[in-house]
Amino acid sequence: MSDTIFHKILHRQIPAEIVYEDEHLFAFRDIAPQAPVHVLFVPKRDYATLNDVPEDDAVVIGRLAIAAARYAKAQGFAEDGYRVVMNCNGHGGQTVFQVHLHLLAGAPLGRFGTP
Ligand code: 5GP
DSSP states (O other), X not given: OTTSHHHHHHTTSSOOXXXXXXXXXXXXXXXXXXSSEXXXXXXXXXXXXXXXXXXXXXXXXXXXXXXXHHHHHHHTOTTTOEEEEOOOHHHHTOOSOSOOEEXXXXXXXXXXXXX
């Protein structure tokens, strides 16, 4: 991740609204939100895409999902619902090559689209 935008956000080299951080991951508001709530959860371990995460490090992905669910509960929208998305490579629409999970919420979402 050493040369991505997300690395710069983690190291406070560019501003972002960081909403959560622990020893494994951090989360911040997306600069171009696609829903009323749009937060990105990013592991501190360095994987460019989901394709690069080995099975023996599956916990990296699990932690992202659990952190997103905890955030949804803490913010009070878990029961209303939300969506988590991971884009991978060109056809998936990935633009930042550090694995991350999008949390989208705050309104009814179109099926696999935006509100
Ligand atoms: P991807 O398209 O790779 O799945 O998601 C990358 C996300 O990062 C996009 O939703 C984009 O809006 C967000 N993003 C890109 N640059 C920045 C930035 O400088 N700050 C923040 N907060 N989000 C960014």
